Amino acid sequence: MEETIISPDGTQEYFINMGPQHPSTHGVLRLVLTLDGEIIEKVEPHLGYIHRSIEKMCEKDNYRQIIHLTDRMDYLSAHMNNHAVSLAIENALEVEIPDRAKYIRVIMDELTRISSHTLWWGVMGMDLGAITSFLYGFRDHEYITEIFEETCGARLTMNYNVPGGVMFDIHPNFVKHVKDFIADFKTKLPEYDTLLSGNVIFLERTKGIGILTKEDAISFGVTGPAGRASGFSNDVRKKEPYGIYDQLDFKEILYTDGDTYSRYKARIDEMWESIKIIEQLIDNIPEGDFQAKTRKVIKLPKGEFYQKVETARGELGVYIVSDGKMNPYRMKFRSPGFSNLSALDRMARGGKIADLVAIMSTLDLVVPDIDR
Amino acid sequence: MSAIGNYFRSIFSGLKTLFQGMAVTGYYFRNARKEIITQQYPDNKDTLRMYDRFRGIVVMPHDENNLHACTGCSACEIACPNGSIEIIAPRVVDPETGKKKKVINQHIYHYSMCTLCNLCILSCPTEAIVMDQTFEHAVYDRSLLTQILNKPGSSLNPNVKE
Amino acid sequence: MYLSIYDFSSFFQSIDNWLTSTFPEPIATIIVWILIGVSAIAFTALLGLSLVYAERKVAAWFQLRIGPNRVGFQGVLQTVADITKLIMKEPLTPGTSDKFLYNLAPFLMMLAPFIVIGALPYAEGLQVMDLNVGVFFVTAVSSIGVLGILISGYSSNNKYSLIGSMRSGAQVVSYELSAGLAIMVIVVMSGSLQFSEIIEAQRDGWWIFKGHLPVWIAFVVFIIAGTAETNRGPFDLAEAESELTAGFHTEYSGIKFAFFFLAEYVNLFIIVVLATTLFLGGWMPLHIGDWEAFNNIADIIPPIFWFLGKVSALIILIMWFKWTFPRLRIDQLLTLEWKYLLPISLVNIVLAAFIILMGWHF
Known part of the structure; x- marks a missing residue:
């Protein structure tokens, strides 16, 4: 423990353990706060409470088995995690995957993004004290999980991607249900704006709070909507397109303020962009195979392979070192949550406890993603 | 004067946004019967x-x-x-052909370790195992989660080609 | 012109007469005290239970849920079951806490509502004590509750509790000012601090209709300040579940926690009854000027139903706030009070006095 500093006027800073069990750390994240009254002097994240050594487990599993572990990292963008690993393996094997699989993967990715953001929106409202938004967000999140369940067989840890494509073809009702969802969600999303985004208390709580400059965002590696709200253009879908993102028409959401409200708006706008992407694809899913033929036992050539995708939280990098065997020599994930968390101290200093909660919400931390 | 104008404008615009928010929740309150999404699960x-x-x-x-x-x-x-599946299949001499052949004795399935990733189903060449749609599997003793999937006295369907 | 059969005073008078004629004077007085005490406790308990149930149902309907529906018909006995559970739980006392204060705080929390509940008018003649300074008494005594919050936070020896109780102290002390000033408008209008006279002054129309602008402003200010005084959302900074886990009552369990829990709802009821009595005419039926027929029909509905109707409408309104709005931050909370509500209330009371002076109210 550091020495307690007693200031000349006799007051003394004090420490609070926020977490590992705390309602707004969303999991087992422990923050050691140094406080002066309600003002935050320092935030020190302590990790490791949900470390499951996924990277080490990957070294023992073969390439097909690795994918299901990535479901459990950032469970809210499970599909994108799967996509990243699958792409890394496919690129290493130089397999050409069928168009149908590409389309399905991108639709699933964007649905996952929406479902993750709806859940985030609800939780954000709850962190700020508006508990009702949690239920509204969850309602729309559930709608998408039902769609996933119908096609993939699971709601959260889908494990739908396999090297070479997807595990099953889409369910016959998939297209219809996605269209229903889009139609429904387009009426629900404006409600989100009326309920929270326009609310004067919400604006007071978020505008000008937790400002992260562009330079800081770049140096901390804050990616995803949180980084783009600071003006750091980092959308992997635009910068290094994978799948069929290069053929799609969508905007990269950029804000320049870098405050909590911009991060909030960036995510809301991203949902609109995801809707746009799904609408472009859902009617045009090409016929054909949903899976490319791959060998039963996948062996990657010797070498190092890196693939990054844009998950709901930011840039997920998958780094595989292969020594030519059927399981990787070393596997490393560059998870967005970890880098985003590192900027928390910079943003929260000088704010109040309530501000810290708002900032943490807009970083959209998923603790298993940070710890792996 | 504009400062005072802004002061009152901020009050009224603030109140307006509050009422808009209340209109959204008020809609769901009034239409609670229609909009409720809770499923009465055990019922x-x-x-x-x-x-x-x-x-x-x-x-x-x-x-x-x-x-x-x-x-x-x-x-x-x-x-x-x-490692949630263990196969105990000793090699047995086939009385007809005289060749040694694997015969399933016990297909042990540890549900406690299973992540339901579906890889076993995909790998099965004879579609012998499938995923069931039941979901109430809670038990009071974890040893009950280890099951032997092939029933006692069961044998291989002769129509299945290896 | 209301119907005298709905007057409770004759009923209570007859009980009193019977008691004084059966027992000697001092014993009769003691029996009356005991009866009042028992009925006040029973009423408070019933109130807490029903309000908790109402809150859970209302919240559920706002949130696309069904709410409690298992225990009893439509879950009406859910809160009874919850309280039974809380009573049976062990009331823990943290080892490092200040034991005396820690155990005192829940009782202080309940003390204020118990005292206040007797001074409030529920219907014609249904009031324990019609003090001639009733309004003043209620506002003064209901401030004891904040002592409970402060002591509980201080004695728990928990930093979250301490932050919560300090927030609450700043909040309640501030908001009492504008709540008091809003009440003053009505006192100025009716010229009395006695509840019965304030209600009597609204016989030909409630103050919210008669007093126009200053009363409207006072009503809005009072509802906001009252919500803040009861530590309810969006002003629930003392609890602030997502920031301070549970704020001042983090360390409490069992029946002591139940006391905090019930006190919140009884306080809500007291604020709502005050608002009803001062602005909406209490148990007084709705009377509109010369419409004799309408007024007579309104009189047929017993005053106690008028009272309960108004109270439940206001309670739902306050619950609506809680389940819609995000929580304010502590500095914004104080900004709202000192930069908005207090100046407005001060100007408002001058405005009200001016209107009275010119005789512009109805």
Whole structure:
């Protein structure tokens, strides 16, 4: 423990353990706060409470088995995690995957993004004290999980991607249900704006709070909507397109303020962009195979392979070192949550406890993603 | 003067946004009967249907003659990432052909370790195991989660080609 | 012109007469005290239970849920079951806490509502004590509750509790000012601090209709300040579940926690009854000027139903706030009070006095 500093006027800073069990750390994240009254002097994240050594487990599993572990990292963008690993393996094997699989993967990715953001929106409202938004967000999140369940067989840890494509073809009702969802969600999303985004208390709580400059965002590696709200253009879908993102028409959401409200708006706008992407694809899913033929036992050539995708939280990098065997020599994930968390101290200093909660919400931390 | 104007404008615009928010929740309050999404779970058991692809638990279907399709090839055991499947299949001499052949004795399935990733189902060459749509698997003793999937006295369906 | 059969005073008078004629004077007085005490406790308990149930149902309907529906018909006995559970739980006392204060705080929390509940008018003649300074008494005594919050936070020896109780102290002390000033408008209008006279002054129309602008402003200010005084959302900074886990009552369990829990709802009821009595005419039926027929029909509905109707409408309104709005931050909370509500209330009371002076109210 550091020495307690007693200031000349006799007051003394004090420490609070926020977490590992705390309602707004969303999991087992422990923050050691140094406080002066309600003002935050320092935030020190302590990790490791949900470390499951996924990277080490990957070294023992073969390439097909690795994918299901990535479901459990950032469970809210499970599909994108799967996509990243699958792409890394496919690129290493130089397999050409069928168009149908590409389309399905991108639709699933964007649905996952929406479902993750709806859940985030609800939780954000709850962190700020508006508990009702949690239920509204969850309602729309559930709608998408039902769609996933119908096609993939699971709601959260889908494990739908396999090297070479997807595990099953889409369910016959998939297209219809996605269209229903889009139609429904387009009426629900404006409600989100009326309920929270326009609310004067919400604006007071978020505008000008937790400002992260562009330079800081770049140096901390804050990616995803949180980084783009600071003006750091980092959308992997635009910068290094994978799948069929290069053929799609969508905007990269950029804000320049870098405050909590911009991060909030960036995510809301991203949902609109995801809707746009799904609408472009859902009617045009090409016929054909949903899976490319791959060998039963996948062996990657010797070498190092890196693939990054844009998950709901930011840039997920998958780094595989292969020594030519059927399981990787070393596997490393560059998870967005970890880098985003590192900027928390910079943003929260000088704010109040309530501000810290708002900032943490807009970083959209998923603790298993940070710890792996 | 503009400062005072802004002061009152901020009050009224603030109140307006509050009322707009209340209109949204008020709508759901008034239409609670229509908009409620809660499912009455234990009550709707009879009508509750899971999706066909829902992955609840691994089972081995047997037909009416107590025949299954498992040849004991261990493909699922190899495919499983978590070691939740153990195959005990000793090599037995076939009385007709005189060749040694694997015959399934016990297909042991540890549900406690299973992540329901579906890889075993995909790897099975004879479709001997499938995912069942049931989902109420809580038990009071974890040893009950270890099951032997092939039923006692069952044998390989002779129509299954290896 | 209201119907005298709905007057409770004759009923209570007859009980009193019977008691004084049966027992000697001092014993009769003691029996009356005991009866009042028992009925006040029973009423408070019933109130807490029903309000908790109402809150859970209302919240559920706002949130697309069904709410409690298992225990009893439509879950009406859910809160009874919850309280039974809380009573049976062990009331823990943290080892490092200040034991005396820690155990005192829940009782202080309940003390204020118990005292206040007797001074409030529920219907004609249904009031324990019609003090001639009733309004003043209620506002003064209901401030004891904040002592409970402060002591509980201080004695728990928990930093979250301490932050919560300090927030609450700043909040309640501030908001009492504008709540008091809003009440003053009505006192100025009716010229009395006695509840019965304030209600009597609204016989030909409630103050919210008669007093126009200053009363409207006072009503809005009072509802906001009252919500803040009861530590309810969006002003629930003392609890602030997502920031301070549970704020001042983090360390409490069992029946002591139940006391905090019930006190919140009884306080809500007291604020709502005050608002009803001062602005909406209490148990007085709705009378509109010369419409004799309408007024007579309104009189047929017993005053106690008028009272309960108004109270439940206001309670739902306050619950609506809680389940819609995000929580304010502590500095914004104080900004709202000192930069908005207090100046407005001060100007408002001058405005009210001016209107009275010119005789512009109805």
